[in-house]
Amino acid sequence: xxxxxxxxxxxxxxxxxxxxxxxxxxxxxxxxxxxxxxxxxxxxxxxxxxxxxxxxxxxxxxxxxxxxxxxxxxxxxxxxxxxxxxxxxxxxxxxxxxxxxxxxxxxxxxxxxxxxxxxxxxxxxxxxxxx
Amino acid sequence: xxxxxxxxxxxxxxxxxxxxxxxxxxxxxxxxxxxxxxxxxxxxxxxxxxxxxxxxxxxxxxxxxxxxxxxxxxxxxxxxxxxxxxxxxxxxxxxxxxxxxxxxxxxxxxxxxxxxxxxxxxxxxxxxxxxxxxxxxxxxxxxxxxxxxxxxxxxxxxxxxxxxxxxxxxxxxxxxxxxxxxxxxxxxxxxxxxxxxxxxxxxxxxxxxxxxxxxxxxxxxxxxxxxxxxxxxxxxxxxxxxxxxxxxxxxxxxxxxxxxxxxxxxxxxxxxxxxxxxxxxxxxxxxxxxxxxxxxxxxxxxxxxxxxxxxxxxxxxxxxxxxxxxxxxxxxxxxxxxxxxxxxxxxxxxxxxxxxxxxxxxxxxxxxxxxxxxxxxxxxxxxxxxxx
Numbered sequence: 001x002x003x004x005x006x007x008x009x010x011x012x013x014x015x016x017x018x019x020x021x022x023x024x025x026x027x028x029x030x031x032x033x034x035x036x037x038x039x040x041x042x043x044x045x046x047x048x049x050x051x052x053x054x055x056x057x058x059x060x061x062x063x064x065x066x067x068x069x070x071x072x073x074x075x076x077x078x079x080x081x082x083x084x085x086x087x088x089x090x091x092x093x094x095x096x097x098x099x100x101x102x103x104x105x106x107x108x109x110x111x112x113x114x115x116x117x118x119x120x121x122x123x124x125x126x127x128x129x130x131x
Numbered sequence: 132x133x134x135x136x137x138x139x140x141x142x143x144x145x146x147x148x149x150x151x152x153x154x155x156x157x158x159x160x161x162x163x164x165x166x167x168x169x170x171x172x173x174x175x176x177x178x179x180x181x182x183x184x185x186x187x188x189x190x191x192x193x194x195x196x197x198x199x200x201x202x203x204x205x206x207x208x209x210x211x212x213x214x215x216x217x218x219x220x221x222x223x224x225x226x227x228x229x230x231x232x233x234x235x236x237x238x239x240x241x242x243x244x245x246x247x248x249x250x251x252x253x254x255x256x257x258x259x260x261x262x263x264x265x266x267x268x269x270x271x272x273x274x275x276x277x278x279x280x281x282x283x284x285x286x287x288x289x290x291x292x293x294x295x296x297x298x299x300x301x302x303x304x305x306x307x308x309x310x311x312x313x314x315x316x317x318x319x320x321x322x323x324x325x326x327x328x329x330x331x332x333x334x335x336x337x338x339x340x341x342x343x344x345x346x347x348x349x350x351x352x353x354x355x356x357x358x359x360x361x362x363x364x365x366x367x368x369x370x371x372x373x374x375x376x377x378x379x380x381x382x383x384x385x386x387x388x389x390x391x392x393x394x395x396x397x398x399x400x401x402x403x404x405x406x407x408x409x410x411x412x413x414x415x416x417x418x419x420x421x422x423x424x425x426x427x428x429x430x431x432x433x434x435x436x437x438x439x440x441x442x443x444x445x446x447x448x449x450x451x452x453x454x455x456x457x458x459x460x461x462x463x464x465x466x467x468x469x470x471x472x473x474x475x476x477x478x479x480x481x482x483x484x485x486x487x488x489x490x491x492x493x494x495x496x497x498x499x500x501x502x503x504x505x506x507x508x509x510x511x512x513x514x515x516x517x518x519x
Contacts, residue, residue: 059287061335062336063273066271076270076276086382088381102287
């Protein structure tokens with residue numbers, strides 16, 4: 001059985017404005033980003049499904065000392081999607097990055113990763129926009 | 132399993148070194164062998180830790196070169212371990228397992244790293260490679276950023292004002308710098324104050340630079356042998372009473388960053404194997420890569436209730452002379468963090484504490500000590516319990 005939702009396919013989905021994940025045919029849980037098995041029950045029988053792309057901020061940081069090749073400051077956040085999975089990405093609104101942002105609803109988008117390193121070519125990262 | 136003991140232990144001074152990874156490891160390895168009253172020809176295997184030699188020096192496959200530096204026998208295999216910051220602890224645990232299982236009688240384990248040499252931008256990028264490359268690192272997450280997100284979640288979950296949590300976190304740094312000031316091999320030997328921390332540069336909100344451990348150069352190594360052989364060789368062998376190791380996936384799978392599940396499981400394994408409880412431990416070297424990390428570790432290992440360890444340093448319970456001495460070496464925070472060597476240096480400190488060899492920073496009456504090392508964004512945790 002081949003890998004159900006590869007990174008290339010995930011990125012192609014993002015380019016078309018879709019946040020793709022997997023839904024378990026056994027327990028119904030959503031797994032996004034994809035894994036070889038359902039994150040909830042471990043079953044291998046999963047189908048590709050589009051996520052709603054809406055979620056809630058659970059935590060965040062403002063990166064002020066960045067890896068080489070990145071320009072700080074920028075916000076990294078973890079968001080719980082309405083379907084249950086958590087994802088990591090960049091909160092677009094720097095000014096809103098304080099403790100009050102935890103619990104706020106966001107819409108998930110994406111953008112190409114800015115990089116000069118070959119291994120990261122063609123990557124996209126998730127972006128979060130406050131609703 | 133056979134009973135296993137630690138014999139000679141050694142570490143270089145941690146800090147900024149002009150020596151290569153191999154040169155540092157040769158110093159530590161030969162000292163550990165010599166202190167064990169052994170010679171290199173007696174070593175049956177080398178379990179060698181290094182994380183980023185390729186970026187630091189353009190050097191992959193360092194283990195056989197380390198083997199040659201020490202003059203080990205051709206038949207003693209040298210194998211490289213990589214578990215991010217937990218690298219050397221994982222190597223040592225596997226050394227104990229192999230000796231315990233009867234595969235070898237005497238082995239050398241440890242690690243070396245030249246992290247300071249990389250400089251902050253490259254080190255920040257390469258350390259972040261221990262996060263999930265496609266779904267995490269793509270967002271530009273850094274290691275201070277990972278623990279910063281954990282700190283924000285801790286404040287939110289337990290209803291603590293961020294300014295109050297930051298003050299208690301700063302007390303962790305003050306404690307570990309004080310302990311480090313008593314350790315001649317520490318990277319930083321200068322005491323600091325809460326104001327030093329709170330007035331320092333912001334790295335990843337809410338972590339300031341004095342909430343963070345440094346990038347360090349250094350090496351550490353130790354000899355592990357079957358216990359009866361150890362007793363014949365050295366005066367004070369230190370027994371490996373229990374070990375544990377556990378794994379977890381990316382942060383988005385772990386969700387609650389205040390609960391490091393791999394640590395809860397690894398420490399449970401170690402306590403169970405040793406047949407003891409947290410209250411039986413007098414001294415701990417734990418993974419304080421950031422101030423919040425020490426707080427999270429104390430809770431996950433069962434020394435404090437969840438949501439309560441943030442006050443431990445402020446109340447001086449974890450200082451030298453306190454009820455549980457935490458990071459008497461200065462920890463990663465002040466002793467330094469050459470990632471491939473860190474776990475071996477933690478074991479070295481606990482062994483020397485249990486032997487009563489720590490001078491000004493000696494924990495009086497220490498009989499049981501514990502090592503805790505975390506690798507990556509909470510993906511690997513390895514624990515080792517040692518006793519005299």
